[in-house]
Amino acid sequence: MFMAYFVKSFEKDFVLKTIKDKKKVDFQTVDNVLTTKALLPNTLSFGKTKRLACSYIDKNYLKTYRSQGLIFETKQKPDQVYPFDLVVLTNANKLVVQYYRIENNLHEYYGHELLSGFEKFMFGDPQTMIKKIISPKNALELVNAFRKKHGFKLLSKAQFKLVEYNEMIFNKPINIKPVAICGYTKLSKEIAKKYSLPHFRNVKEFYNKTSK
Numbered sequence: 001m002f003m004a005y006f007v008k009s010f011e012k013d014f015v016l017k018t019i020k021d022k023k024k025v026d027f028q029t030v031d032n033v034l035t036t037k038a039l040l041p042n043t044l045s046f047g048k049t050k051r052l053a054c055s056y057i058d059k060n061y062l063k064t065y066r067s068q069g070l071i072f073e074t075k076q077k078p079d080q081v082y083p084f085d086l087v088v089l090t091n092a093n094k095l096v097v098q099y100y101r102i103e104n105n106l107h108e109y110y111g112h113e114l115l116s117g118f119e120k121f122m123f124g125d126p127q128t129m130i131k132k133i134i135s136p137k138n139a140l141e142l143v144n145a146f147r148k149k150h151g152f153k154l155l156s157k158a159q160f161k162l163v164e165y166n167e168m169i170f171n172k173p174i175n176i177k178p179v180a181i182c183g184y185t186k187l188s189k190e191i192a193k194k195y196s197l198p199h200f201r202n203v204k205e206f207y208n209k210t211s212k
Contacts, residue, residue, distance in 0.1 A: 005057040007203050009066035018042045034195050040173045052170040056126040060135040062204040063164035068183025072176040079171045081123040083133040084163035088143050089118040095159055115150050139163045
């Protein structure tokens with residue numbers, strides 16, 4: 001039976017978004033997720049089928065796409081596993097780290113195509129990925145060699161954030177067991193209290209307190 005800790009990052013209002021008619025719209029609230037105990041695929045990107053992107057929590061992977069979210073368990077295995085944000089494997093000429101710079105034109109940013117051979121970074125499960133690519137530093141070296149081969153700029157120090165978190169892709173709705181809420185905001189604490197869940201400032205704090 002597969003069971004591991006994952007984190008799904010949420011926007012500041014704790015609502016997952018999707019793209020409709022080239023506009024970002026509300027898709028699933030954290031209240032709906034915690035009530036139904038299910039997460040739904042919400043993103044159509046890079047020519048792939050609709051997907052739900054989360055991150056696997058490991059001692060070397062304790063960063064998240066956004067600074068707040070839901071930590072959970074699931075018995076379902078991811079359909080694809082990548083050691084970094086999938087955007088670094090696309091033909092995007094400009095990779096943007098700060099989400100606020102792309103949040104109003106996601107249809108363009110996620111409309112890029114994946115580079116030939118991107119599958120070499122796709123794994124069947126997070127444990128295998130961790131054994132092959134043990135840390136973000138290792139991931140950076142490998143993806144920069146891949147980008148150089150395709151004639152694209154290497155990731156800069158500022159863009160290192162794009163490889164600090166991994167991507168677990170689910171193509172179908174998943175049933176979850178909520179574990180905790182993470183985030184620095186007052187809202188994150190209120191949500192944790194409302195649903196009687198532990199609250200942590202970030203995933204690193206969660207890992208440090210639960211891995212002992």
